[in-house]
Amino acid sequence: MCRLFAITSETPLSPMRALEALDVMREGHDGSGVGLFMRDLGGPFEYMKEAPILSGIFTETGIKRLDDFMMEIGFLTKYRLSIHISEAPPPGIPQRDVYLIRAYDYPKSWNRLSAREKYARLLILRLELQEMGMAENDMIVFSFWPDVIMIKEIGDPLSVAEHLQIDRAEIQAGVIMAQGRQNTNYAIDLYACHPFFLEGYSTMTNGENTAFVPIKEYLISREFHGYRGYQSDSEVFTHILHYTIAKLGLEIECYKHIVTPLKDEDIDVHPDAVLLKHLKHTCRRLIIDGPNCVIGSLPDHSLFMVQDSKKLRPGVVGGRPGVFAFSSEICGLDAVIPDRDRSKDFQPMHLDTAIVGPDRQEVKICSQTQPLPLFH
């Protein structure tokens, strides 16, 4: 079972903290891959919150093709975080040419566009780059979004961090999600490494999604170009989150009602019974079944955790005002926030969504039996 760790902090932290937590939980993952998601960035990126940042892995030719492509559209490099790989990678980590984290200035012609339109175009460009990379095998693009950096690589999390020199002042973030991968079902594939990202929404999961095929079919048939990929059955969790909030206009509290709706008899006595019944019927194809713990990050910098309807996976949230973390195991939490009130640690159960908002002052627990916020 993969191990998950996510942290949200008022003062930006190095992602090493999250990777250390994964290392403490290393009995639970086999070091077959690591994924990092960072937002609310510190360091040099703090001063360019609006600039879209491209994260990915490139070959030398891939970089050239990227530059040509971006130049053509009018994107200019604003800031580049170069990760020079001087030595041969340690065993288990593949040889790569360039790990790229690059912030861009928008093309001049985009100035008149609304933020919404800009974002829509960013997604199209990322998908295009992803496809170009797939065709030539020379680029892997994880994200292209303002204030977001993603790094994924095959191998043991700490070795990867060392190899990529992740422990440096320029890489800091207020929201960090990290996954240590336990390879079970698939050949080791970078695309299957969590977290996944779509238009500002990101999730990572451990578990098994037995409803993958119907969910995938349903998302693909929504005719939204972002719903594609699905090399991993967990990618759908990110897309369901996106669909819930960005497409249906619902709040995060509804996410759990979509992926794991209440039983019919519990809906009948719920104050929002009518809404929930409609939600359950109309979003039936998005119900997950099987063991899953989902940790996700929202565009407003909230972090959250939900569990499957039988609560078959471990997960705990704890911290103190200013910094909170979500972890698969308590030892991960202990490693990173030892000076917290442990009696306030909370393990979300089968009905709970645990949310730490952008103010990072408390853990909000919503139970599915509570009334829902209204549509926005």
Next chain:
Amino acid sequence: MFSDPAVAPFSLSLKDLPWWIDWDNSKCTLCGKCTAVCPVHAIELGVFRRRKVQTPLNFSAQPSQETSLYYGIRQKTDPASACIGCAMCSMVCPNDAIIPRRSDEADKLRYHVDQGGSPRNRGGRRNVSESLLDRIKFIRISMLTDPALDAGRHEFELKTLLGRVLPPEENFRRMKEREWIPPIREIYPLIIGSMSFGALSPNMWEGLQLGVAYLNEELKMPVRICTGEGGCPPRLLRSRFLKYVILQIASGYFGWDEIIHAIPHMKEDPCAVEIKYGQGAKPGDGGLLMWYKVNKLISAIRGVPMGVSLPSPPTHQTKYSIEESVAKMIQSMSMAWGFRVPVYPKISGTSTAAAVLNNLSRNPYASGLSIDGEDGGTGAAYNVSMNHMGHPIASNLRDCYLNLVKIGRQNEIPLFAGGGIGKNGNLAANAAALIMLGASGVQIGKYIMQAAAGCVGSESDRCNICNIGRCPKGITSQDPRLYRRLDVDLVARRVVDVYLSFDTELKKIVAPLGRSTTLPIGMSDALGINDPAVAERLDIKYVV
């Protein structure tokens, strides 16, 4: 030269018949029960002659002979009285002295059943025992990659939806603006399919209804039953049990006068209205209730004279195009109940099903589609329709489902599949296979007749005389002397047994797949078959 009148072209010997009667003289007590019970008078009391020749060993005495008579059972060979293998004679024989046996080669009777120029018609089934559904395996078993669920201990929600499910965006828009949202029923995915009052005897109908009511009221299983085209007894129409009933309207509109008049008095809405356009057992042919079965009760409920055959036209007379008249019919039926009742068509499996579906997807009032495959059963049909017409259900359903996936309406229009489910007894496995191929639920007919009422029909052309009103078990007869054989309460009890055991088996299938909170509709990655062509056709895994 004159022919020998005793041997006509259509004269048959016992060897030419499909079923032979084995009668054991040494056990028979000549009680006459078998001949009395035989529904087709295939056997009669026979007088046989026995001759005994005695040849003495010494030459002085003359050989002699002794002739005697004995009485026994004689099997008739004229086509009209050919044994149907029902084995009622065995059932009633106190001494186990008689049993029908299948002949050892294809019979010759089949060439002569059309005496008078009328081709064979019968009830029952297609008489082909092979089943593709039986060959589909459930290959995804969660064990170590994640904890498997426990069919006995975990909670399962195995309901399905019948009704038009709007896309969430549209649904919420209508909720906000207080517009009409199509009705949706949460029902059990195993439906008792359309068998009419008339095709079935009153006791059978009552037994089924009683069983369904018990399942709902006592066991909280939302099982539904469809009336078939024959109306609905007035008392049921005005009772609260109507909500467990899907009313069927078909091209003969039998019984609908009564139903329409009862609408103002209904305490509950029916579960749904099924508009039958076709039936898997006899595609392209309408319903048929032969005159034998149209007695006083049936004629009253259906609003027709007694003793006349009731063939429904093959198509609805008002139907000239799917875009207009079918849409209008669906709309009118919805309107009759104030748009509170789901209305869906039932068609026979056909290569044109996808076109029908496409049209339905554009009709805002269509709440589903029921497809009845070639293995569906019937109370009466021509042999040729039953044996040679129709489309296998698996690929028909799968094509329709994938078509819906392609246009993104897989959650919108539920597909229900019927025809041959459980034909070899594997009810839950067959149902689960169809669900994972894309069905929201399945409909059964023959299975429930066999399991709940002891129908003796089988896939080797046994019995199958449901059409002539002489059903030896009283299931499809309107003759009180026959249907009083059927105990209403025992039928109900068996209906309940069937559903409870089906439920357990279904859980045994879905639990290892890791599914418990939704039916695994379209979960095709869990299916495999050992035939590459079938695997490719159905888009499931090829496993050997």
